[in-house]
Amino acid sequence: MAWVSCTNLLSSFRATLASVKGAPVWAPRLLSPYSTFVKSGMKNVNGVHLHYQQTGSGSHAVLLLPGALGSSHTDFGPQLDYLNKEYFTVVAWDPRGYGKSIPPERDFPLDFFSRDAGDAVALMKALSFNKFSMLGWSDGGITALTAAAVYPSVMNKLVVWGANAYVTQEDLQLYNAVRDVSTWSxxxxxxxxxxYGPEYFAKTWLKWVEGISQFALQPDGNICREMLPQIVCPTLIIHGQKDPMVPNFHPEFLHKHIKNSRLHLMPEGKHNLHLRFSKDFNKLVEEFLLER
Structure with a gap:
């Protein structure tokens, strides 16, 4: 894939961040006509307090996993509001060090995706869901892929978009283009x-860039590529063909190495396709999750 300019990359981030929605903890938001309220809570999981939002009363539990520095608050408004609440119970979480799951401060050891996967599964079990699906965006998609491989018995179905199983030199260029937040609009x-506050945000974003970049030093840039054949649940890979953060070869690699997977391309989709095209995205996901 040709080099994506910093301007285009920042435009994609700008579109994502412009979609941020706010709602105070425990304050209900009216949802779609036949839905319930969104509630917020905290669970002590693996030695940390994790924040989550939950809505719906359906028998099919779904966990939404946000991207880098993302949270339930910022990344999944259209999904919390409009995924079918009769069919699904929808949970969105803030990984440790993100959103309202602070403290602790966020760090990025080499195993941070595995750590997040363990936290995510433990959170859902703490909420009394023993089998569930995962919808993972970007970093959350990598976490979801890891969880599906390591904890296959709890996984119902898997949906990922904007995710990659390894890091290339091209990816490093993309990350480095946005590493200095003082250059952002x-x-x-x-x-x-x-x-987060200016200091925590700048510090943590830089740590994220360094954390994701360390995988380029691993053999074949490995994050979780060797785990993909271990994923046995039905998997939907969605990719925006105008995504400036994730080159097209990444979803193609996932599709090739996850046995029970399908790849759906959105020609006009960028990195935040679930926000920009939320109606089409939600419909696609609902149909996939409800298939027998």
Missing amino acids: EKMRKPMEKI
Whole structure:
């Protein structure tokens, strides 16, 4: 894939961050006509307090996993509001060190995706869901892939988009293009600073860039590529063909190495396709999750 300019990359981030929605903890939001309220809570899991939002009363439990520095608050408004609440119980979480799951401060050891996968599964079990599906965006998609491989008995179905199983030199160029948040536009930077404060956001974003970049030093840039054949649940890989963060070869690799998978391409989709095209995305996901 040709090099994506920093301007285009920042435009994609700007579009994502402009979609940030706010709602106070425990304050209900009216949802779609036949739905329930969204509630928020905390669970002590693996030695940390994890924040989550939950809605719906359906028999099919679904966990939404956000991207880098993302949270239930910022990344999944259209899914919490409009995924069918009769069929699904929808949970969105803040991984440790993100959103309202602070403390602890976020760090990025080499096993941070495996750690997040363990936290995610433990959270759902703490909420009394022993089998569930995962919808993972970007970093959350990598976490979901890891969880599906390591904890196959709890996984119903898997949906990932904007995810990759390894890091290339091209990926490093993309990450480095946005590593310095002082170069971001105010419109792009302020929403994240509102959540984290300027210092924590700048520090943590830099740590994320360094954390994801360390995988380029592993054999074949490995994050979880050797785990993909271990994924046995039905898997839907969605990819926006205009995604400036994730080159097209990444979803193709996932599709090739996950046996029971399908690949759906969105020609106009960018990295935040589930926000920009939320109606089409939700419909696609619902149909996949409800298939027998």
